Amino acid sequence: MKARIFVTLKPGVLDPQGRAIHHALGGLGFDGVNDVRAGKLIELDVADGTSDADLDAMCRKLLANTVIENYRIEKAAA
Amino acid sequence: MKARIFVTLKPGVLDPQGRAIHHALGGLGFDGVNDVRAGKLIELDVADGTSDADLDAMCRKLLANTVIENYRIEKAAA
Numbered sequence: 001m002k003a004r005i006f007v008t009l010k011p012g013v014l015d016p017q018g019r020a021i022h023h024a025l026g027g028l029g030f031d032g033v034n035d036v037r038a039g040k041l042i043e044l045d046v047a048d049g050t051s052d053a054d055l056d057a058m059c060r061k062l063l064a065n066t067v068i069e070n071y072r073i074e075k076a077a078a
Numbered sequence: 079m080k081a082r083i084f085v086t087l088k089p090g091v092l093d094p095q096g097r098a099i100h101h102a103l104g105g106l107g108f109d110g111v112n113d114v115r116a117g118k119l120i121e122l123d124v125a126d127g128t129s130d131a132d133l134d135a136m137c138r139k140l141l142a143n144t145v146i147e148n149y150r151i152e153k154a155a156a
Contacts, residue, residue: 006119008119008121018121021120025136025140028136032125033122033123033124034124035121035122036120036121037121038119038120040119041085041086041118041119042114042116043086043096043116044111044113046110046112047109047111049110057108058106058108061106062103
């Protein structure tokens with residue numbers, strides 16, 4: 001089973017990487033970009049029996065820093 | 079308009095970050111993880127008139143390294 005974990009910085013947390021991307025897009029001539037936030041996407045291929053609680057525990061213990069980051073879990077059949 | 083860009087390594091490209099996450103999950107006692115791939119999620123807040131071609135150009139010119147990475151664009155209304 002595939003699961004995708006989206007890890008994003010919480011609102012209000014400073015995002016230097018996003019700021020740098022925003023600046024670089026401006027330099028390339030892409031106007032009209034109001035904001036950029038950089039996050040992580042982690043694709044897991046786990047055993048079919050893996051429970052939602054297990055996936056949640058993986059996020060809390062390792063994949064996301066819950067002090068400054070939010071995470072969302074999306075499960076796919078294939 | 080919000081747009082989310084998912085940048086993932088192409089299949090076959092070595093992913094040391096994913097390998098490290100895989101190993102760490104094993105160390106935490108999470109068995110049954112077959113594979114981990116690490117990617118990037120970039121959330122853009124762009125002007126409403128931004129065309130798909132512009133978003134595509136941003137990905138090709140800056141956000142993704144198309145030699146080793148794939149990207150996918152997802153547009154959201156809000």
